[in-house]
Amino acid sequence: MASGKPTDPISSSTSDSRTPGGRLGPAERALAWQRLGAEAFDVVVVGGGVVGAGVALDAATRGLRVALVEARDLASGTSSRSSKLFHGGLRYLEQLEFGLVREALRERELMLTRLAPHLVKPVSFLYPLTRRLWERPYTAAGLLLYDTMGGARSVPGQKHLTRAGALRMAPALRRGSLIGAIRYYDAQADDARHTATVARTAAHYGAVVRTSTQVVGFRREADRVSGVRVRDVEDGAELDIRADVVINCTGVWTDELQRASGSRGRFRVRASKGVHIVVPRDRIVAETGLILRTEKSVLFVIPWRNHWIIGTTDTDWNLDLAHPAATEHDIDYLLEHVNSVLATPLTHADIEGVYAGLRPLLAGESEETSKLSREHAVARVAPGLVAIAGGKYTTYRVMAADAVNTAAVDLPGRLQPSITDQVPLLGADGYHALVNQADLLATKWSLHPYRVRHLLDRYGSLLHEVLACAANRPELLKPIDNAADYLQVEVVYAAAAEGALHLEDVLTRRTRIAIEYPHRGVGCARQVARLMAPVLGWDEEQVDWEISVYQARVDAERDSQTKPDDTAADSVRAGAPEPRRHLAEPIA
Structure with missing residues (x-):
């Protein structure tokens, strides 16, 4: 069905066995198959x-x-369904896993400063205090240890706030939900x-x-x-x-x-399901994220561009490993816990996106996955x-x-x-200089400086490669219909250089349209498919098929999120077709 001839919007030639710039386009894919066999x-x-x-x-x-x-x-x-945090794991201090926390904080520091400063960014969290006398010194001691282990090298250390100070920082909090707070920093990244x-x-x-x-x-x-x-x-x-x-x-x-x-x-290995919901930024008025204690673990409210990510759940999962399904109960659990501290409660109508992922935990003796x-x-x-x-x-x-x-x-x-x-990741070298040159780049490409900075935080110094796809097609520098945070050129680049082979790959992972917009990607699916088509050699029949498969996925996910339990939700989600037609059954 993909009978057209692919076009290459990024030209390159090399006799080196390496893939120049790490390109994963159609030509590289064909060559890779030959190399794997030879x-x-x-x-x-x-x-x-x-x-x-x-x-x-x-x-x-x-x-x-x-x-x-x-x-x-x-x-x-x-790896595309996490809480999108690079963090030391503050709660692991209570479990006395000091080595794990120290190791994670060192890795976070490397990402922020040397390996991926274009992708990994500092993010602040407010920890509301609810108990007098003991909770502030207890939490402060833990955060002091966190900061001492490396948590306060490239980000600020902890800051103590009165209730009034916390409410100024996060007016969305219900006054009676806290007696004070402590702010600390971690880091976040688009995991995919x-x-x-x-x-x-x-x-x-x-x-x-x-x-x-x-x-x-x-x-x-x-x-x-x-x-x-x-x-x-x-x-x-x-x-x-x-x-x-x-x-x-x-x-x-x-x-x-x-x-x-x-x-x-x-x-x-034991699979633990974690569910997150995404809501618009204006639904929670705050200038910082939140971390809340629950009866089982912790709940994060994470700032994410123009949105908040709220999660996560932590429950055993023994069903389809490829497509874990969120249930109505999972979503209600998250809403209930976040609403316990909000002055204006969130409702199902506020939710823009939902995603579920599986943590691969080492099975232990405890039956509670959060303790594995x-x-x-x-x-x-x-x-x-x-x-x-x-x-x-x-x-x-x-x-x-x-x-x-x-x-x-x-x-x-x-x-x-x-x-x-x-070894810095691709896009890291030269990133900081390009940030300083954002206004000049914006003038050169007739883009708003905000848009250039957004692209730099997604591609780093690979920005030049991305924009080169639009050198002879200036219309690609326009936003995607119904998904204005992303440019059309990003879709072309995803197919030409980032290994995207299906509509789902672009809408759910190369961009995050599937979780950031209420239409879940359906509202721009045809435009995105047609942008991918010439790069991947799709004809109109293949475009229609990609759209229908993606629509079926979204419908199944929406339906599964109305089901009361995992079995019912899995039955619905597993019924959606796969875009990869020749996937084998799990080998046993």
Whole structure:
């Protein structure tokens, strides 16, 4: 159906084995398939979430021959459905996990200052105090420890506020809901964009990165794993990839892939569902985010552009791993808890978007998922096969280094040490200078300076590549209809350089239109599909099919969010069609 000839809005040529600028366009995708079948790799990474992308980058920058395959899209699972925070995990101090907090704060600092200052930004939170005498000194002591461990290096330290001071900072709070407050800082990022940038950086340093490429079997030589068999889920073609070691970075699918390899796992992964809702910024009048205690964990109200993200829930999930469904009960839980402190309560009518994700937690003895360890585990589960799971988004780089270190026993030659703490992600170099030049860039491209700064915070110094797609098509510098936060040129760039293969990839991950607008992306689906069409070679029939599949997804998600329990919601959501036509059933 995609019978047209793709066009390339970004021209480049190279004889280098690297992907210049980390491009993941149609031409690079075709070449990647040839390379996967023809070359032998040191490492094959399975899973295109943040850990898999991080492993590919870590291995590539150590000088290894690396391939990364992902069955769906980059960050299509957990890594696009988080709370979008780079944080030390303040609540883990109460669980005495000091090492995890210290490690996470170091990673947060690296992202803010060296590795991804264009993507990771400081964000403040207000912690309302509700109990006299003991709560302020108790919380202050915890935050002092947080700041001392590294939480106050590139962001301000804690600030104590009276009730009047807190209400000036957050007028939306109900006066009787607090007796004072403490403000502290963490950091946030668009998780899907960050993950895709890590993967593109890995490609820039030589990794072969290919999405819509599903592992359907394992190669074996005697008693060791020697590679994988993969299927192109766009056309059904299959081939074998040879590798010294396979690293399983599939998150909540870890156990499933380990069973498929015929190897007994060294640990078990348990999926915990987290649901978030998105509401307009004007529904909560505040200049800072909020962190609230709940009976189980904590609830965040996170500033997100012109919106607030409110979450999260924390419940066991044993159903469809690809499409966790939010229920009416999940949404009511979030509304109930946030409304307990708001002067003007939120209602279902205020909700712009809803998303559900699964945390891959290491199973423990406790039945409460919020008490399961957020530490990660890595093991050589068989000769030639390593698995890693657990952890938290913020520490992905540490997890990646540990996985590659564990794989060393199966690799020929001496393994170089990890250097990813010194490797800025694509777009980081030159970012600060471009911020200072935003007004000049705005004049050059006839854009508002605000728009240029918005683009810089999404692409960094890759901004020039993005805008180059509009060099001969100035109409692409206009906003997308019914999604004015994004320019049309961003859609073209997503298909030409960022590996987007389907309408869903652009509306849910390359942009966040699916959760930021009440129409959930349906209101601009046709325009976005037609912008993608010439890049990917779609004809009108394929455009119509992409729209119908996306519409069915949105309808199923809306319907699932009216159901009372997980089973009913999953039954509805699982009925929506997949845009990737040749996805295999889970291999067992």
